[in-house]
Amino acid sequence: MLSSPRRPVALGAALAAALGIVLGSTLAVPGPAGAASVVKIGVDLPVSGADATNGIPTRNGVMLAVEQANAKPLPGGLKFEMSALDDAVQGVHDPAQGAQNVKTFIADSAVLGMVGPFNSNVAKAEIPLTNDAGLVQISPSNTNTGLTKGDDAKKLRTSHPDVNTYFRVCTTDDRQGAAAATFARKLGLKKAFIIDDNETYGKGLADVFEASFAKQGGAVLGHEHITKGQQDFKALLTKVHSASPDMIFFGGTTASGGGLVRKQMADVGMRDIKYVGGDGISDEEYLKETADMANNSYYTVAAPETSKLASAKAFVSAYHKRFGSNPGPYSANAYSASQIIIAAVLKGVKDNAGKLPTRLEVRQNVAATQNFDSPIGKIGFDRNGDTTAPILSFYAIRNGKAQFINQLNVKD
Amino acid sequence: MDVFLQQLINGLSLGGIYALIALGYTMVYGIIELINFAHGDVYTLGTFFSLAILTLLGVTGIVTGPALIVVVAVTILGAMILCGLTGVIVERLAYRRLRNAPKLAPLITAIGMSFILENLMLYWHGPSPIPFPAVIPNPAVGLGSVTIQAKQIMVIVLAVVLMVVLQVFVYNTKLGKAMRATAQDKDAAQLMGININTTIALTFLIGSALAGAAGFVSGVYYGSTWFLNGFAAGLKAFTAAVLGGIGNLAGAMLGGFLIGLTEAMTTQFISDQWSNVVVFSVLVLVLIFRPTGLLGESLPNKV
Structure with a gap:
C-alpha cells in the first residue's frame, strides 16, 4: 500500500x-x-x-x-x-x-x-x-x-x-504569527524574547510574531537564531534571562530545537516563564522531549480541532x-x-x-x-492557492497534556 | 558583569565537555598522527552506554544519598570501560592494518567508522532525541548574583581531575613512557622492546574511555541525547585540540575551555548564530600567528 x-x-x-x-x-x-x-x-x-x-x-x-x-x-x-x-x-x-x-x-x-x-x-x-x-x-x-x-x-x-x-x-504564518501575538497578549504577556531556528518556517513565523506583538503594545526584548544540530542553549538562555522577559516565543519545530530550548530553560531559572510557539511544537515528540518542562507551553495550530x-x-x-x-x-x-x-x-x-x-x-x-x-x-x-477558510486553533499544555483552548476563523 | 560571570560558568561547563573529548583526539593524533573521526561518535556512544547502565540499575530520575555515589561511579566506570573497548576494537579493525599505508587511507576508514557507529546508534535508539535521567540532584549555588549548578561543577571538576590523572599517567608511569617513546619513533621504540601494538591499543583505550566519561557527563548535563550528537561536538573538540596544540594534553584542555568560553561570550555579546563563525575565526587567527597551536605541538621531530 x-x-x-x-x-x-x-x-x-x-x-x-x-x-x-x-x-x-x-x-x-x-x-x-x-x-x-x-x-x-x-x-x-x-x-x-x-x-x-x-x-x-x-x-x-x-x-x-x-x-x-x-x-x-x-x-x-x-x-x-x-x-x-x-x-x-x-x-x-x-x-x-x-x-x-x-x-x-x-x-x-x-x-x-x-x-x-x-x-x-x-x-x-x-x-x-x-x-x-x-x-x-x-x-x-x-x-x-x-x-x-x-x-x-x-x-x-x-x-x-x-x-x-x-x-x-x-492558513499562513502572516495570520498564524499575528494570531499567536494576539493570543500572547490575551494571556497578559508583555515582554517577549524571540528565538527561531533560522529555517523558512521558523524564521518566517517568528518575524511575523515580532512585528505583530510590537504592534499590539508588547515589548520585544530580542530576537535570536539558533543553528541546526545545536545542543547547548544555556548561554543563549542566560542571555535571554538577563533581559527578564515574561515569555519566550519559539519559531521552529520540536526537531529543530523547540524541545531542547524549553527543557534547558529549567537550568537557567526560567521554569515559570511562558513558552509560546506555532504548530511546529504541536507534536507528541514535544511532550516527550520536554517531559516535566512541557507545562506552561502554548501553541497555535493552523487547522481546526477536529474533535470540536x-x-x-x-x-x-x-x-x-x-x-x-x-x-x-x-x-x-x-x-x-x-x-x-x-x-x-x-x-x-x-x-x-x-x-x-x-x-x-x-x-x-x-x-x-x-x-x-x-x-x-x-x-x-483563492488566486494564490490559499484556503478560503483559514482556521487557527489554540492550545495550552497543562499537567503534561495539550488542552484545546479555542479556535477562530482568521479570514480578514 | 553578573551576566559575564554567569556566561563564564556556562562556557567553562561546555568547554569541560569539549576538553574531555579533545584529549582523545590529541592522544591518538600524538601517537599515530591519525585524526580519529570516529572519536566524536565514541563520545555519543558513551551517553548511550551510560543510559543503558542506568536503565539496568533502574535509575529513572534523581538519586540521593549514598546510592548516588554508587550509581555515578558504576555508570561512569561502566561507560568508560565500554567506550574504551569500543576504541580498541575500532583501532584493531580499521586502523592497525593501515598503519603503514598512505596517510589518506586510515583517514577514510576513520570517516567510515564514524558512519558505522552513527548508524549502529541509529539502529539502537532510533533517530529521535532520547531523554536522559537527571541522576544528580541539581541545587544551584548562589555566588552573589551568579548561580552555579551542581551539574556545572561536576563537569568542570571531572574534566580537570581526569586531565591531571592522565598527565600523571603519561609522564610518570612506565606505560606512559612507552606511549611517549612510541609517539617519538615507533621503530626505535620497538627495538627497545616496547610492544607498540599494545601501546597504541592502550592509547585508544584511554582516549575512548575519556570520551565515555564525557558522554555520561553530557547526558546528565543536557538531559537528552541523540545519535548524531557526536558530530558537532567532535568537530569542536578536534578544533580545541588543534587550538591548544595537537598532541599536547594540557593544550587540549586549554583549547576545550577556550572554545566553550568563546561560544558563550559570542552568544551573550554578539548573537547565538555567530558563535560557530567566531570560534573558527579564532582558530584561524591563532594558527596564522602560532601554527603549532597555543601551547605548541608535542610531536616528535621526524627527519
Whole structure:
C-alpha cells in the first residue's frame, strides 16, 4: 500500500515527462489509454525520526481518503493508490530529499496529484519542480507566507510563473504569527524574547510574531537564531534571562530545537516563564522531549480541532476505526487535501468521457475548487492557492497534556 | 558583569565537555598522527552506554544519598570501560592494518567508522532525541548574583581531575613512557622492546574511555541525547585540540575551555548564530600567528 513496485512503463513515462518539459506547452503527459486505470496520489511527508509523530498521522489521513474513494463505485475500473515517500533524512525533514521524492512522482505518469510536504523549507525545494511538471500539490500544513503570496511565491514558480500548482488547506504564518501575538497578549504577556531556528518556517513565523506583538503594545526584548544540530542553549538562555522577559516565543519545530530550548530553560531559572510557539511544537515528540518542562507551553495550530467540529465527526470516527487512535493535528487537513485531488481526478474523467485527465486538467479542477465539503469545513482556494477558510486553533499544555483552548476563523 | 560571570560558568561547563573529548583526539593524533573521526561518535556512544547502565540499575530520575555515589561511579566506570573497548576494537579493525599505508587511507576508514557507529546508534535508539535521567540532584549555588549548578561543577571538576590523572599517567608511569617513546619513533621504540601494538591499543583505550566519561557527563548535563550528537561536538573538540596544540594534553584542555568560553561570550555579546563563525575565526587567527597551536605541538621531530 505504501509503495508500489516500479512498473516497466516508468522509464518511458520519465522520457515522456522529460519531453513534456522540453516542449513546455504540453505540461503534463496523458497516461496511456486503457492501461492506466490506476491513479496514484503521491505523498511526501517526514515519517521517520523526530518528525514522524506528525508525519504518520498526516499520512494516515491520505490513506483513509484513498481507501474510502476506492470503496465507492468508480467509473471504468478506476482505482486510486497512495504512493508514499519519506522526506526525513537521519530523522529530520530534508528539502533535498523532498525534491528527490517529487522527481520520483513526476517520473511516474500514474501520479496525477500529490499531498505534501509537511515543512515549508521542503516546499520551497519542491514547488519549482511541480510547477515545471504541471503536477498539482496540496500541502496539509505548510504555513510559510512566501510559498503562495507576493514576490517570493512568484520566484518559486520558475518555469511557468502564471500557472500555480501549489495549494494548501491550512492558513499562513502572516495570520498564524499575528494570531499567536494576539493570543500572547490575551494571556497578559508583555515582554517577549524571540528565538527561531533560522529555517523558512521558523524564521518566517517568528518575524511575523515580532512585528505583530510590537504592534499590539508588547515589548520585544530580542530576537535570536539558533543553528541546526545545536545542543547547548544555556548561554543563549542566560542571555535571554538577563533581559527578564515574561515569555519566550519559539519559531521552529520540536526537531529543530523547540524541545531542547524549553527543557534547558529549567537550568537557567526560567521554569515559570511562558513558552509560546506555532504548530511546529504541536507534536507528541514535544511532550516527550520536554517531559516535566512541557507545562506552561502554548501553541497555535493552523487547522481546526477536529474533535470540536460537527463536520469532522464522521472523519474522526472513521479514522479511529481504521487506525485505532485519534487523528493528529494535520490528519483532517491531509484527508481533505486528498479528497480534493480525488474529486478533481473524477471530474476530469467525467469531462473526458471516461478517459483519464492530464495533470494540467487535474490542476485546473483543483484550482477551481469552491465550497468543497470536507471535515475541516467548506473549503476553496483563492488566486494564490490559499484556503478560503483559514482556521487557527489554540492550545495550552497543562499537567503534561495539550488542552484545546479555542479556535477562530482568521479570514480578514 | 553578573551576566559575564554567569556566561563564564556556562562556557567553562561546555568547554569541560569539549576538553574531555579533545584529549582523545590529541592522544591518538600524538601517537599515530591519525585524526580519529570516529572519536566524536565514541563520545555519543558513551551517553548511550551510560543510559543503558542506568536503565539496568533502574535509575529513572534523581538519586540521593549514598546510592548516588554508587550509581555515578558504576555508570561512569561502566561507560568508560565500554567506550574504551569500543576504541580498541575500532583501532584493531580499521586502523592497525593501515598503519603503514598512505596517510589518506586510515583517514577514510576513520570517516567510515564514524558512519558505522552513527548508524549502529541509529539502529539502537532510533533517530529521535532520547531523554536522559537527571541522576544528580541539581541545587544551584548562589555566588552573589551568579548561580552555579551542581551539574556545572561536576563537569568542570571531572574534566580537570581526569586531565591531571592522565598527565600523571603519561609522564610518570612506565606505560606512559612507552606511549611517549612510541609517539617519538615507533621503530626505535620497538627495538627497545616496547610492544607498540599494545601501546597504541592502550592509547585508544584511554582516549575512548575519556570520551565515555564525557558522554555520561553530557547526558546528565543536557538531559537528552541523540545519535548524531557526536558530530558537532567532535568537530569542536578536534578544533580545541588543534587550538591548544595537537598532541599536547594540557593544550587540549586549554583549547576545550577556550572554545566553550568563546561560544558563550559570542552568544551573550554578539548573537547565538555567530558563535560557530567566531570560534573558527579564532582558530584561524591563532594558527596564522602560532601554527603549532597555543601551547605548541608535542610531536616528535621526524627527519
